[in-house]
Amino acid sequence: MTILCVRFQLPPTREAALPELLGLLEEFTPVVEALPPDGALADLRGAERYFGRDAVELASVIRVRALALYGVDCVIGAGPGPMLARMALRDARPGLTRAVPGGGERAFLDGKPVAALPGVGTATARTLCEYGLDTLGRxxxxxxxxxxxxxxxKAGRELHEKAQGVDRGRVVPNGVSRSLAADRPFDRDELDPDRHRRALLSAAGDLGARLRAVDKVCRTLTLTVRYADRSATTRSRTxxxxxxHSAALTRTAYDLYEALGLQRARVRSLALRAESLTPAEHASHQLTFDPVDEKVRRIEEVADRARAKFGPRAVMPGSLAA
Incomplete structure (x- = not known):
């Protein structure tokens, strides 16, 4: 086991602490890949030899130091490669590292549903299940x-290899890309999808206004849904x-939310993060020749000026003012 997948249990108000926690991991290995908003991959091959400890022992040290220095607990999965470490993380619990030992890949994978494999979407899983291939062992x-x-x-070859535990992924060192986030916590665990959508509308509008205020555009939007049991689901879309443009961000946020297929989920908070920011002057915009789109953008410009003069709540969608 040489790869760790770490998810720090950061509350929404402390997600900005991720760079510091990445620095903690970099004390053990320089090969760290950030997984915003709260995770990272770390390749410990050199660290195991240097410190004379295996990945599970190093994971325990990392957990203790994160708690002692930052007051942040974490869950950790370990495996021979990034894919297996990510999958192990799903089975991990605070205080206990879930490890997939080298040579134990098939034992770990065989009983899992095919949809548990990274890269297998709903349509692919449905097709495989129709032919009786409902587990990774099959x-x-x-x-x-x-x-x-x-x-x-190509997809069949990759699927066959991954189901057999062949993990060709690599940890790619990177930094935490500059991003903006908007969090919408609920006063109580919220079941109502309409209130979820209102929160997304508010968060997307907030992100759009803040991006325009600093002359930035984003390439990626990430949705994080936190539930009553303290678990969370994160999905991103390029x-x-x-x-x-607030309308484009809102549409993408709705698409991400709908794709989760939440049914009677008790949601504690919803957060949107705009990532891969670049200067607006360097971005291109595909002309649509749609008068409605142009009208919405002009209204957006006027609303931005009103907010700058009278405050962020001076102009808002009617559904949020109700």
Missing amino acids: VAAAPLSTLQRLVGA LSEPTA
Whole structure:
């Protein structure tokens, strides 16, 4: 086991602490890949030799130091590669590292549903299940030619390898990209989808206004849903073009939310994060020749001027003013 996948249990108000926590990981290895808003991958191959400890022992040290220095607990998965470490993280609990030992990949994977494999979406999982390939063990045992007929040549080969525990991923060192976040906590655990959508509308409008105020556009939008049991789901989407347009951000936020398929979920908070920010002057905008779109953008400019003069709540959608 040489790769750790760490998720720090950061409350929304402390997500800005991630760079400091990445610095903690970098005390053990320079090969750290940030996974905003609250996670990271760390390659410990050199660290295991240097410190004379295995990945699980180093994970315990990291957990203790994060608690002692920053008051932040974390959950950690360990595995021979990034994919397996990420999957192990899903089974981890605070105070206990879930580890997949080298040679134990098949034992770990075989009983898991096919949808648990990273990169397998809803449509692919449905297709595989229709042919009885509902677990990774059955996918691994299936002939490669069968998988390629079902999902395509390249995807079938990758699926076959991953189901057998072949993890070709690498940890790519990076920094935490500059980002802006808007969090919308609820007064109580919220079940109502309409209130969820209102929170997303508010957060997307806030992000758009702040991006335009600093002349930035974002390339990626990330939605984090936190539940009553303190678990969380994070989904990201790359936009078709970099934007600071509130309507485009809202549409993407709604799409991310709908894709989760939440049913009677008790939601504690919703957070949107605009990532991969670039100067607005360097961004291109595809002309639509849509008079409605142009009108909305002009209204947005007027609303921004009103907010700058009278405050952020001077202009807002009617559904939020009710």
